[in-house]
Amino acid sequence: MSDAGSRPRLKLGGHLVPGLAAVALFAVLTVVFLGASFGEAAGFPEGASITASIGYAMFNIDIEAIDATLVSAEGFVVAFVLIAVALDVAIDAAVFLAKREGEDGIGGVLTDGGREIRETLRGGDD
DSSP states (O other): OOOTTTSOOOOOSGGGHHHHHHHHHHHHHHHHHHHOOOOOOOOOOTTOOHHHHHHHHHTTOOHHHHOTTOOOOHHHHHHHHHHHHHHHHHHHHHHHHHOOOSSSSHHHHHHTTTHHHHHHHHTSOO
8 A cells, every 4th residue: 555645745926925935035034134233222320210201291380491301201101001991991891791771680679789699589579
């Protein structure tokens, strides 16, 4: 018995183009990332308070008049506000998805004070 029919064979054709494009893109990105040079690391001054700087920037308070250890934080405020909006949308979506309509859901129990369940458990009206 020959195993020639049971061996895997490479199918050549147009369906290989996306895979070859992905490999080529990976090679280009590898060359770019390995060849990239980064400048000297820049940090904040010693004792700088980023949290206080963000707070002052949110309320548009002049930081030079307050303290010399504060840094300009307008870029941080933009990121802070974007994250706050994204979290607010997530919470609103969670509340919307958790809300049940009708009396058979948990919403009916909360609005009637649990009377229906209490009556069911006790077997009738008191």
